[in-house]
Amino acid sequence: MMQTFVFDVGETLTKDDRYWAGWADWLGVPRHTVSALVGVVVSQGRDNADALRLLSPDIDVDSAYHARERAGRGEYLDESDLYPDVRPALGRLRALGKRVIVAGNQTARAGELLRDLDLPADAVVTSGDWGVAKPDPAFFERVLELAKAPAERTVYIGDHPVNDVFPPKAAGMRVAHLRRGPWGHLWADDPDVVAAADWRVASLIELTELTELRDAAGE
Incomplete structure (x- = not known):
């Protein structure tokens, strides 16, 4: 599980x-x-x-x-920048008793903006906060420290194979490849991605539904 x-x-x-x-x-x-x-x-x-x-x-x-x-023309994020399934999916995972972490290759400023959005997550961090970025294995060492779960019971979800599929898989984590955005679609059917990903999903809602089914089956 x-x-x-x-x-x-x-x-x-x-x-x-x-x-x-x-x-x-x-x-x-x-x-x-x-x-x-x-x-x-x-x-x-x-x-x-x-x-x-x-x-x-x-x-x-x-x-x-x-x-x-x-110049006042720097990074900015607000609710309109989120995909519409984000809050429902993250909220549902937390309701299922899962720990939810946000950890990506963004600046420290982006980290501040993301935390200001008050996402339903237990922690929000960026490579800018940590001083190490994907695909460096050290990034995923930090992820696992924050996950507070064994690697085999931790899932990393992302769209870009080079950053979000192969490195977390090498770290022993489970991987969900998201078919979203240009990179997610570009590599959706790449044989190496298909072989490495534990799940391939088209939305975060699909991920939560799969999680509910697996939990019900005790997997």
Whole structure:
């Protein structure tokens, strides 16, 4: 029986639209251009920030990020950025007695914004809070410390195989691959993902339904 559910953030709990739109507006390019380039570089296995470097080869992404913050045009999240199944699914898992953790590759500022949303979760942390990011195994060591459950009774849920499927699986955790957002759809039927994922779901509600069935069966 699974005890702890750990959720990725971008394109698992939140839509990335606002984040990349903010960068497009800051650089003065069409939003679709940035979105398309992000898709290209990630499908090539590159860091998504490479999309910004293609548009502005001399950009220092960290410096530009802080310049946006100082200009009042930095990161922002509100209820509209959440996928509609997030609160019902996380709330249902907690009602089932599960520990719910949010842990993804986001800035410390994003962590503050997520905590301000008062999600039905026992803890909300980001790579910016910890100083270590996926897919580094140390990130998942921290996840398991926070999970307060054995690895085999901890589920990591996310959309991106390189960050959310293979590393937690290597750490001994169970994995649910979410077919959501560009990365979730792009790799939904990849043979390696199919082989590694314990569950493949199209929504977080589907995950809770599977959990209820497994609990009822004592699995």
